[in-house]
Amino acid sequence: MPEHVATAEAHPNIALIKYWGDLDPVLHIPANGSISMNLAGMFTRTRVSFTPGLAQDRFTLNDKTADTPSAQRVSKMLDRLRLMAGIDTRALVESQNNFPTGAGIASSASGFAALALAASKAAGLELDEKDLSRLARTGSGSACRSIPAGFVEWQGGTNDEDSYAFTLASPEHWDLVDCIAVVSQVEKQVSSSEGHALASTSVYQKARVSDAPRRLEICRKAILEHDFEALAEVVELDSNLMHAVMFTSNPPVIYWLPETVRIMQAVQSMRKTGLPVCYTVDAGPNVHVLCPSEVAGEVANQLGQITGIAQILMAHPGGAARLVNGKNNVF
Numbered sequence: 001m002p003e004h005v006a007t008a009e010a011h012p013n014i015a016l017i018k019y020w021g022d023l024d025p026v027l028h029i030p031a032n033g034s035i036s037m038n039l040a041g042m043f044t045r046t047r048v049s050f051t052p053g054l055a056q057d058r059f060t061l062n063d064k065t066a067d068t069p070s071a072q073r074v075s076k077m078l079d080r081l082r083l084m085a086g087i088d089t090r091a092l093v094e095s096q097n098n099f100p101t102g103a104g105i106a107s108s109a110s111g112f113a114a115l116a117l118a119a120s121k122a123a124g125l126e127l128d129e130k131d132l133s134r135l136a137r138t139g140s141g142s143a144c145r146s147i148p149a150g151f152v153e154w155q156g157g158t159n160d161e162d163s164y165a166f167t168l169a170s171p172e173h174w175d176l177v178d179c180i181a182v183v184s185q186v187e188k189q190v191s192s193s194e195g196h197a198l199a200s201t202s203v204y205q206k207a208r209v210s211d212a213p214r215r216l217e218i219c220r221k222a223i224l225e226h227d228f229e230a231l232a233e234v235v236e237l238d239s240n241l242m243h244a245v246m247f248t249s250n251p252p253v254i255y256w257l258p259e260t261v262r263i264m265q266a267v268q269s270m271r272k273t274g275l276p277v278c279y280t281v282d283a284g285p286n287v288h289v290l291c292p293s294e295v296a297g298e299v300a301n302q303l304g305q306i307t308g309i310a311q312i313l314m315a316h317p318g319g320a321a322r323l324v325n326g327k328n329n330v331f
């Protein structure tokens with residue numbers, strides 16, 4: 001096989017209804033479906049080149065050789081693709097995040113979505129959106145939601161075929177802004193993979209999962225009808241439910257810092273004064289503060305007055321994962 005190269009970009013996403021816990025931890029079949037918004041302006045760009053003569057896959061992240069666990073996860077996805085494409089050539093994978101490393105923005109979703117698209121193209125496969133989403137999911141569950149555009153639902157499903165994500169509404173449908181209040185740049189103690197594995201040890205996980213279809217329906221409807229009040233209520237409830245499961249797992253997982261709680265309370269106070277705003281927190285201490293774009297300036301202003309926030313990043317709804325600049329693009 002001659003050298004085959006492709007480059008792709010994908011955005012990270014913020015979950016409005018969270019994925020926490022797996023039915024199948026290897027294929028990342030989730031315990032419940034989820035809904036997210038892609039984050040425009042931030043992306044991972046990945047170039048994959050299947051290179052004859054290479055003894056093993058090589059993976060660099062932001063120009064540095066990646067650690068072994070990350071390299072193994074990348075090779076696992078490449079192995080899947082090699083099997084599908086009937087090739088055994090090893091690949092050079094060069095990945096860059098345009099958002100600050102260690103700013104607490106999970107890059108596994110954008111990273112594995114960009115890898116799925118670039119590597120499948122470089123391997124000569126023409127996968128449709130559904131199959132790309134399924135492939136991205138095998139790298140990191142939430143990565144399946146970074147393949148389609150805008151507001152995205154991951155249909156949890158029960159197996160490899162029926163667990164994938166699709167667009168609920170385009171990025172232009174609703175100009176929401178995610179004001180990300182970064183409070184800590186320290187790497188988290190418990191990875192999301194470890195956290196997913198602990199979810200079922202909490203007595204609350206069953207209740208969270210069985211109520212998920214109801215929350216998904218409220219969230220879907222709120223997005224489609226631009227109903228921010230309904231969205232805010234279900235987004236905060238869903239985040240709190242996930243953290244309740246984390247707190248009550250065995251051993252417990254506590255991602256919050258004092259600043260996290262301070263910001264959550266400040267957001268509730270802002271809402272009491274009439275500002276349409278709500279919070280959601282992922283597997284880390286940073287707070288994603290969502291609001292319609294008309295009030296984003298005011299929200300960022302008010303967040304700026306809270307002590308303990310290192311920086312505030314702002315993101316509008318983002319598009320789908322995409323190939324960039326033909327096949328020979330370099331950074």
Ligand code: PMV
Nearest residue numbers: 015018019141142192282283
């Ligand atoms: O895709 P993972 O394994 O990094 O899990 C993501 C978990 C959360 O970010 C906490 C929730 C979500 O749905 O994105």
